[in-house]
Amino acid sequence: MEKVFNTRSMIFTLYGDYISHYGNVIWIGSLIRLLKEFGHNEQSVRAAISRMNKQGWVQSEKKGNKSYYSLTDRGRARMDEASKRIYKLESKAWDGIWRMLIYTIPEEKRHLRDELRQELIWSGFGLLSTSCWITPNPMEQQIHDLINKYDVASYVTFFQAKYEGMSDHHSLVNKCWDLDEINARYTQFIEEYSQEYKLDKQKIANGDMSDGSCFVKRSLLVHQYRKFLFIDPSLPKELLPGKWIGDAAADLFTDYYHILEKPATRFFESVFEN
Incomplete structure (x- = not known):
């Protein structure tokens, strides 16, 4: 069949939906065979898994002459979070608290700022104003993990707050999303x-x-x-x-x-x- 989605993205999907439930490890030969169903050839699969390895999403292990790949702790954390959100049954009642993150990352560390911004968007934060992000969801642990991951504690301030106006919560939501x-x-x-x-x-x-x-x-x-x-x-x-x-x-x-x-x-x- 015609290739529809990029190889790296499809590998993430297969890890989240299948491989993580089968010991989190797969032989590269099996991965190549599975991706063939979507029109991806062996070269593109090997190139994509190599990139994911360098980016810290997967790790490799040799057994004899065979290469096996598994999600790293970082990869598993991302897959677990994604699964919770994809397959969630019911949202919990809101506690009325807004979580607010503000950062002042210097220009020479712009790459960190860009990466943190993408992580915040993926985590469901909305941009209230320049470098000020908010969410009503209890993301305290994820935020501390992000701060540690990018080593930006000295540039970040994190609050829990109640909204006191000047309008209502829905107006605030519409401003951010x-x-x-x-x-x-x-x-x-x-x-x-x-x-x-x-x-x-x-x-x-x-x-x-x-x-x-x-x-x-x-x-x-x-x-x-x-x-x-x-x-x-x-x-x-x-x-x-x-x-x-x-x-x-x-x-x-x-x-x-x-x-x-x-x-x-x-x-x-x-x-x-x-």
């Missing part, structure tokens, strides 16, 4: 996958869909839905608009995922070499 745009993206996801879900559900019930096709469909579904981690701050219900499409999109994702799960797992297990 474009929920209308996120809603539009969720609507697009539903429009794209709702009919496909109905067709595939019938095919699977009739035995007209191969395990390999289910594996590809499930992986691409997770891969697409995972993109919302970069735009949806996972706000508590108390701060969401009345017409929030995210819940309907989550229900569709969950239903579609479950009908593909068993045949997709069978295919993975047929390729995976322990």
Whole structure:
């Protein structure tokens, strides 16, 4: 099939959805075979996993003449956080507290500032003003991990605070996040996958869909839905608009995922070499 997504990104998806549940280790040969289903060749897989190794996401181990790759502690932490957000069932009630992070990272450490900014966006923080980020979610541990990871404690100030105005919480949310745009993206996801879900559900019930096709469909579904981690701050219900499409999109994702799960797992297990 035609290559749809970049190799590195698909490897992350496979680790999060499969490999991390099978001992977190995979032989490069199995990884190459799995990625072939998406149109990725051996050269691109080896290049991507080598980059991920250098970036600290995976680590390699030789057993005889075979190379095996596993997630590092950093990689596992990222996958665990992503899984919690992708497969969450219900948001906890909001405690009414805003978490506020402010940094003053000097220009000569601009690369750290840029990396920290991307991490904050991924973690669901919103930009209130220049270098001032907020979230209603209890992110204390993640923030301390980030500060230690980038060694920026001397440049960062972190608060827990209550909002006292001058308007209301929803106005503050709208200033930091474009929920209308996120809603539009969720609507697009539903429009794209709702009919496909109905067709595939019938095919699977009739035995007209191969395990390999289910594996590809499930992986691409997770891969697409995972993109919302970069735009949806996972706000508590108390701060969401009345017409929030995210819940309907989550229900569709969950239903579609479950009908593909068993045949997709069978295919993975047929390729995976322990």
